[in-house]
Amino acid sequence: MPVSAIRVRRLCTELSGVARTSELAELGVDAYSLRLAVDAGEVVRLREGVYGVADLPAEVQTAVRHGGRLGCLSRLGIDGVWLLEQPASVHVAMMRTGRRRFHSECRCITHWSDSRLAGPAVALDEALVQVLGCRGEEEFFVALESAMRKRLITRSGIERIRSRVPKVHRGLVGFARWDADSGLESLLRLRLRAHGLALASQIDIPGIGRVDFVLGDRLILEVDGKQNHVDGFDSLIGTEHARAAAASKRHKDLVRDAVAAAYGFETLRFDYALVVHDWPLVEAAILAKVDRGLHLRSRVAGRGR
Incomplete structure (x- = not known):
């Protein structure tokens, strides 16, 4: 039967x-x-x-058809890990003894591994190690902090990653936090670290509220990962509501910045497009404030004497 x-x-x-x-x-x-x-x-x-x-998710099916397991960026995407850029092709983890199968419309990116693979997808820590070799430090770091914030990885998983990445990159693992609010914030912290600038994250300031970062003791950095404009014309009502919401948020941001100025703070505010696609401008704006000492109350007070 x-x-x-x-x-x-x-x-x-x-x-x-x-x-x-x-x-x-x-x-x-x-x-x-x-x-x-x-x-x-x-x-x-x-x-x-x-x-x-x-x-079974389409990406997993593609990886298995290719002869391996879902890996790297594609594996992280299944769990909603924050990525700088969504992968255009499916990333497949293959054992070195395996054989690739070039299936219909195959555009897969193959990652060869010495570790024995089990199940249709690699473990999350394995995928993160693959990202470092495939896409570099920035993509690795923002994905690592996202996985940590979502509690998709344990402390033992962090230690496995630290032991597997090249020594030159192990400082990145130690620099990662469990409470990074977004990938943009992770990216900002990492890039300013290269200038020797340390940021205090998610700080509550009396009279102002919680801010993304404080540099020094008086320069507030805010990073907005949401779109504040309307794309497309799905419906007039929907568009008008979106515009009204964006205008309301913009007004609240302006009020917040004005209150911060009244308390003696400087504020720089950036969005996704600036941080990801126009970093030299963001970098120049921050460093100009630092060069003039506008991030330190003592330097500003000294100028007034």
């Missing part, structure tokens, strides 16, 4: 969502039952001898 399609799916799920025919055969699933499960839409054939549950 054939195994029901629902049971075949359940068995695949118990095997991390992807199973070889040999694994299913050991559990009593014959070729006829497997074919019925495919016809019923409960499982899909990913490549010869390998099947997966039908609702």
Whole structure:
């Protein structure tokens, strides 16, 4: 008697969502039952001898068809880790003894690994190590802090990463925080670190409220990762509401900056486009304030004498 399609799916799920025919055969699933499960839409054939549950994420299916496991940026994206740029291609982790399969419309990016892979996707700490080699320090750092903030990684996972990255990059792991509010804030801290500038993060200032950063003791840096403009014309009502919300936020920001000025603070405010795509301008604005000593109350007070 054939195994029901629902049971075949359940068995695949118990095997991390992807199973070889040999694994299913050991559990009593014959070729006829497997074919019925495919016809019923409960499982899909990913490549010869390998099947997966039908609702397996598309990126995972692509990685398995390629002959490996989901890795690097694509693995992080599954868990909603903050990325500077969404990957245009699926990143696949392959054991060095494995064989790539160039499937239909294959644009996969392959990462070779010496560690034994299990399941349809690599572990999160493995993916982060891959990001460092693939995309460099900045993408690695913002992804690491995002994973830490979301509690997707443990302290032991952090230590595994530290032990696996090159020594020159281990300081980045120690510099990472568990409470970074956004990837933009992570990027700002990292880039200013190169200038020897330390930022105090998420600071409550009496009379002003919580600010993203304070540099020195009087320069407030605010980073807004949300779009404050309207894209497209989906509906007139929706557009007007979005414009009103953006105008209200802009007004609140102006009031907040004015209150900060009344308390003796300087404020610089940046958005996503500035930090990511026009960093030289952001850098110049901050360094100009620092060069004039406007981040320190003692320097400003001294000028008044």
